Amino acid sequence: xxxxxxxxxxxxxxxxxxxxxxxxxxxxxxxxxxxxxxxxxxxxxxxxxxxxxxxxxxxxxxxxxxxxxxxxxxxxxxxxxxxxxxxxxxxxxxxxxxxxxxxxxxxxxxxxxxxxxxxxxxxxxxxxxxxxxxxxxxxxxxxxxxxxxxxxxxxxxxxxxxxxxxxxxxxxxxxxxxxxxxxxxxxxxxxxxxxxxxxxxxxxxxxxxxxxxxxxxxxxxxxxxxxxxxxxxxxxxxxxxxxxxxxxxxxxxxxxxxxxxxxxxxxxxxxxxxxxxxxxxxxxxxxxxxxxxxxxxxxxxxxxxxxxxxxxxxxxxxxxxxxxxxxxxxxxxxxxxxxxxxxxxxxxxxxxxxxxxxxxxxxxxxxxxxxxxxxxxxxxxxxxxxxxxxxxxxxxxxxxxxxxxxxxxxxxxxxxxxxxxxxxxxxxxxxxxxxxxxxxxxxxxxxxxxxxxxxxxxxx
Amino acid sequence: xxxxxxxxxxxxxxxxxxxxxxxxxxxxxxxxxxxxxxxxxxxxxxxxxxxxxxxxxxxxxxxxxxxxxxxxxxxxxxxxxxxxxxxxxxxxxxxxxxxxxxxxxxxxxxxxxxxxxxxxxxxxxxxxxxxxxxxxxxxxxxxxxxxxxxxxxxxxxxxxxxxxxxxxxxxxxxxxxxxxxxxxxxxxxxxxxxxxxxxxxxxxxxxxxxxxxxxxxxxxxxxxxxxxxxxxxxxxxxxxxxxxxxxxxxxxx
Ligand SMILES: Cc1cc2nc3c(=O)[nH]c(=O)nc-3n(C[C@H](O)[C@H](O)[C@H](O)COP(=O)(O)OP(=O)(O)OC[C@H]3O[C@@H](n4cnc5c(N)ncnc54)[C@H](O)[C@@H]3O)c2cc1C
Ligand SMILES: NC(=O)c1ccc[n+]([C@@H]2O[C@H](COP(=O)([O-])OP(=O)(O)OC[C@H]3O[C@@H](n4cnc5c(N)ncnc54)[C@H](OP(=O)(O)O)[C@@H]3O)[C@@H](O)[C@H]2O)c1
Numbered sequence: 279x280x281x282x283x284x285x286x287x288x289x290x291x292x293x294x295x296x297x298x299x300x301x302x303x304x305x306x307x308x309x310x311x312x313x314x315x316x317x318x319x320x321x322x323x324x325x326x327x328x329x330x331x332x333x334x335x336x337x338x339x340x341x342x343x344x345x346x347x348x349x350x351x352x353x354x355x356x357x358x359x360x361x362x363x364x365x366x367x368x369x370x371x372x373x374x375x376x377x378x379x380x381x382x383x384x385x386x387x388x389x390x391x392x393x394x395x396x397x398x399x400x401x402x403x404x405x406x407x408x409x410x411x412x413x414x415x416x417x418x419x420x421x422x423x424x425x426x427x428x429x430x431x432x433x434x435x436x437x438x439x440x441x442x443x444x445x446x447x448x449x450x451x452x453x454x455x456x457x458x459x460x461x462x463x464x465x466x467x468x469x470x471x472x473x474x475x476x477x478x479x480x481x482x483x484x485x486x487x488x489x490x491x492x493x494x495x496x497x498x499x500x501x502x503x504x505x506x507x508x509x510x511x512x513x514x515x516x517x518x519x520x521x522x523x524x525x526x527x528x529x530x531x532x533x534x535x536x537x538x539x540x541x542x543x544x545x546x547x548x549x550x551x552x553x554x555x556x557x558x559x560x561x562x563x564x565x566x567x568x569x570x571x572x573x574x575x576x577x578x579x580x581x582x583x584x585x586x587x588x589x590x591x592x593x594x595x596x597x598x599x600x601x602x603x604x605x606x607x608x609x610x611x612x613x614x615x616x617x618x619x620x621x622x623x624x625x626x627x628x629x630x631x632x633x634x635x636x637x638x639x640x641x642x643x644x645x646x647x648x649x650x651x652x653x654x655x656x657x658x659x660x661x662x663x664x665x666x667x668x669x670x671x672x673x674x675x676x677x678x679x680x681x682x683x684x685x686x687x688x689x690x691x692x693x694x695x696x697x698x699x700x701x702x703x704x705x706x707x708x709x710x711x712x713x714x715x716x717x718x719x720x721x722x723x724x725x726x727x728x729x730x731x732x733x734x735x736x737x738x
Numbered sequence: 739x740x741x742x743x744x745x746x747x748x749x750x751x752x753x754x755x756x757x758x759x760x761x762x763x764x765x766x767x768x769x770x771x772x773x774x775x776x777x778x779x780x781x782x783x784x785x786x787x788x789x790x791x792x793x794x795x796x797x798x799x800x801x802x803x804x805x806x807x808x809x810x811x812x813x814x815x816x817x818x819x820x821x822x823x824x825x826x827x828x829x830x831x832x833x834x835x836x837x838x839x840x841x842x843x844x845x846x847x848x849x850x851x852x853x854x855x856x857x858x859x860x861x862x863x864x865x866x867x868x869x870x871x872x873x874x875x876x877x878x879x880x881x882x883x884x885x886x887x888x889x890x891x892x893x894x895x896x897x898x899x900x901x902x903x904x905x906x907x908x909x910x911x912x913x914x915x916x917x918x919x920x921x922x923x924x925x926x927x928x929x930x931x932x933x934x935x936x937x938x939x940x941x942x943x944x945x946x947x948x949x950x951x952x953x954x955x956x957x958x959x960x961x962x963x964x965x966x967x968x969x970x971x972x973x974x975x976x977x978x979x980x981x982x983x984x985x986x987x988x989x990x991x
Contacts, residue, residue, distance in 0.1 A: 294918045301743075303875075304874045345874030674958060698742045
């Protein structure tokens with residue numbers, strides 16, 4: 279059947295896309311943009327099913343997909359510039375944290391926030407309002423953004439600052455690309471004393487122990503995160519390794535390194551897919567990895583010097599570890615809970631760890647207060663993220679059960695990680711959802727900004 | 739949209755009064771499915787089926803559809819998608835069994851069954867594939883049968899239609915896989931439904947609910963082939979290779 283509107287369309291390649299979890303693939307016509315102008319043109323391209331921007335596809339679920347519509351791949355637009363006097367950076371949306379760090383660190387600057395991978399773009403960082411190990415001190419990505427330019431489906435481009443248009447600015451922070459495509463952004467970057475960190479490690483035999491350590495001690499550290507063993511049960515439920523630190527001053531470094539305190543190397547040791555055998559991450563290997571890794575950590579260690587990749591991006595050393603879960607993929611489930619919801623947190627850890635679902639990367643952190651973004655994820659309290667292998671038919675019900683626990687205490691789920699929550703939960707989890715909808719309707723009255731996540735959750 | 743765990747939010751049933759299909763759809767609406775379209779040739783039966791599915795927050799619509807009317811499948815199915823929006827899952831459930839005695843007495847009636855079970859299923863599936871390509875996603879669940887694995891002398895016309903359908907659906911699935919479109923082939927054994935009413939049950943006979951559970955588990959796993967009950971996969975792994983004289987005896991009961 280020939281479609282007339284199809285005949286008028288530019289000839290963009292049809293590509294199959296998934297998120298990092300490799301689940302729920304869909305196809306879209308992909309515009310490979312190489313500049314901010316091309317991003318803007320892609321968003322306004324004719325499409326019966328709208329458009330959405332895509333960065334490096336590190337969201338786990340379906341946020342950067344748009345089945346049957348247009349997806350604007352921004353990764354070809356990656357220039358940025360630094361003002362070394364102020365630490366203010368202006369970057370195209372497709373610039374990655376990896377690229378930024380290679381440019382910034384030698385000048386003595388760091389990114390304001392980094393997630394557990396450096397392969398995310400500036401556009402993706404804004405759209406998910408990403409958080410890092412410093413959330414308790416520095417907030418999330420958009421707290422550091424001075425301005426951005428947003429391309430809208432009508433072809434217009436708006437310059438947005440928190441002062442000029444606070445509603446649009448904050449709706450875009452965590453707005454999952456559904457309020458427009460960021461084409462470039464200006465943000466403030468902090469100075470660092472060296473490219474190394476001073477790291478303290480504390481191993482805790484159970485959940486209460488690690489929560490207490492974080493409650494009492496996090497304020498003394500710039501960065502803090504706990505890796506939690508989700509295969510441990512019973513007495514050792516929630517056993518964790520807490521790593522906290524700050525950037526070292528040149529004097530903290532070993533003498534040999536002081537001459538070049540901002541040396542920065544970020545290598546991928548293994549990246550060929552063939553080197554990460556499909557399905558290598560199964561319940562058996564993961565139990566083993568978790569056990570070894572927990573035992574390997576010292577009970578207490580103070581003042582260890584670590585590099586940026588070691589401390590912030592250990593997973594990036596294995597480029598395609600996500601393929602380790604096999605062709606069916608996996609998902610990540612991340613919640614935020616109020617500080618006093620410790621019993622619910624324990625119950626959630628218990629449900630997930632006794633279910634024997636496969637879980638490789640599991641992180642527990644204490645968030646500081648959130649920001650005004652209606653869909654921005656962080657809120658003061660605890661955040662837990664766990665990997666879950668797909669394939670076990672009981673996982674769906676288990677996750678619905680833990681979702682209910684989250685909802686009941688006024689917690690929420692992270693959309694950048696989500697791939698299966700019920701759309702009906704969204705309003706309770708994000709009480710300012712209607713405010714967000716009003717802003718979206720004002721900039722996108724025909725609802726042309728759309729993604730698979732948006733369709734699934736009723737956001738577009 | 740489908741989600742990472744194989745849950746769907748909308749479904750279309752071709753053969754909307756089928757007992758097996760309705761058991762599957764009941765599972766789907768108990769999960770995240772909030773929009774159902776039942777398509778079939780018996781308006782009264784469809785209304786009854788729709789009433790049986792209705793619950794809070796679930797929209798159920800019915801629409802006329804005749805599997806034998808291949809000429810209109812593409813347009814009709816396009817119209818269903820146009821009216822109801824994205825349909826995440828399509829369940830191809832229609833089929834007729836017939837009796838071998840009937841076919842022997844009236845060869846033309848056998849040809850009509852081939853036309854319904856195979857011809858109609860092929861054109862309807864291809865029409866669905868057009869819509870799935872357009873919407874960029876979708877899961878087609880095709881009710882084949884263990885009869886597709888090896889024809890038995892008691893109903894080899896039906897078996898031949900299912901063998902053709904099964905091969906077609908596998909090929910379609912391979913063709914669409916690169917597009918993120920899934921085709922699941924379901925091979926039930928003997929199921930107690932309207933279709934088999936009054937017949938002697940075969941070994942490993944099962945129920946529509948059990949078939950539905952197997953299909954839902956298959957969706958969760960992203961399976962391309964589902965046997966119901968699961969043991970039939972192994973039974974037929976053997977049956978398929980029995981020498982003809984032995985099969986003739988085994989399949990006679
Ligand atoms: C190993 C790993 C660890 C992670 N750790 C963390 C963590 O610690 N903290 C955290 O917050 N997140 C974390 N994440 C999630 C990740 O930071 C976010 O999903 C981020 O948005 C990914 O950026 P991306 O460039 O890959 O964007 P994509 O995944 O391509 O897209 C994500 C969203 O951003 C939108 N988007 C992308 N570009 C633009 C643009 N130019 N304009 C508007 N919208 C756009 C997309 O439409 C989509 O909704 C982690 C992910 C992985 C794989
Ligand atoms: N029951 C079993 O043992 C068994 C085993 C393996 C496979 N299967 C297959 O499973 C599927 C569902 O069967 P079932 O057991 O659920 O039986 P069923 O309840 O009799 O369902 C058969 C369906 O096919 C429909 N149909 C037949 N001809 C049609 C046509 N020309 N146009 C539109 N719809 C038509 C029927 O609609 P009406 O209401 O209008 O008649 C009915 O909805 C069939 O394909 C069958 O071959 C069944």
